[in-house]
Amino acid sequence: MSKPVLTAGLMVALALAILVGIAIGPVSLRHMPTESVHLILSLRFARLCAAAVVGICLGAAGAALQGALANPLADPYILGVSSGAGLGAASAVALCPVAVLPIALPGLAIAGSLLAMGLVVGGVRIVGRHSPADFLLVGIAVNASFSALTLLMLVTAGPRMNWVILWLMGDFSQASWPQIIGSTIICGLGVSGLMAMGRALDAMSLGDETATSFGFNVARYRFWVVIVASILTATAVSMGGIIGFVALVVPHIVRLLGIRQYRWLVFLSGMWAALTLVICDIVARSILPTAELPIGVVTALLGTPFFFFLLWRRRHVV
DSSP states (O other): OOHHHHHHHHHHHHHHHHHHHHHOOSSOOTTOOHHHHHHHHHHHHHHHHHHHHHHHHHHHHHHHHHHHTTOTTOOTTTTTHHHHHHHHHHHHHHHSOGGGHHHHHHHHHHHHHHHHHHHHHHHHHHHTOOOHHHHHHHHHHHHHHHHHHHHHHHHHOGGGHHHHHHHHTOOOTTOOHHHHHHHHHHHHHHHHHHHHTHHHHHHHTTOHHHHHHTTOOHHHHHHHHHHHHHHHHHHHHHHHOOOOSHHHHHHHHHHHTTOOOHHHHHHHHHHHHHHHHHHHHHHHHHSSSSOOOOHHHHHHHHHHHHHHHHHHHHHHHO
């Protein structure tokens, strides 16, 4: 499929999905005062914009990590980035006063993500090989440790435990415009940086020896891809909680459409993930008449079957 055509189609589909999402919800707007209608529409628009920004961050980060580590199953969660951001954000929700949460939550999420990534990079340097397998193995260990600390934080959350649990399952209802604007700026800079490293990602996806033969400093490029992807993931987690499968599955969907160059793959994966999360948010708040499903539940239910399809397809192709 033509890249410009796919880009235009995704943009149009995303705009239409946001318009549909503004109109659809569990609360009927009929016979409501005009002020209440405007307030509800504003809240819906804000969470839909948050979903789109989070999707771009996760989709771009997932595609870049899969290329940098030459592993189709790599994503921010396997590397411990999401669990680090989750621990930082859960700490903010559990321990910080409500007045400072708009600053403390994204700040601690990014700090936790960078801490987790620092431990991964440090562990890989101790091993001394900087291979993709080393990143994945150390990341799995860091992910387990930070997940355990997050559970420990739940014990100390006290009356805020339910809020922390809901947030960890994915939630856009607390998104605010200052947070959305700040996250959009970080998202734009991060995605642009990953796209600028597209040629290096193309080479690294073929293996370290091939990338080195093309003249790329593999260790340096891999380091910066992982750092930028970590910041994007932390930005997504700080605004929407921990949302699984998007960063893993969406880049594979884009590849099925014939997109192979990572400069385009990063961008289109972000756009497709944005569309996916906007649709999932509409489903999450509309499928039940009296309750709202966590967004992470919807993405997991939709992503798991497709993940098994990818595994089957990979085996069938081999």
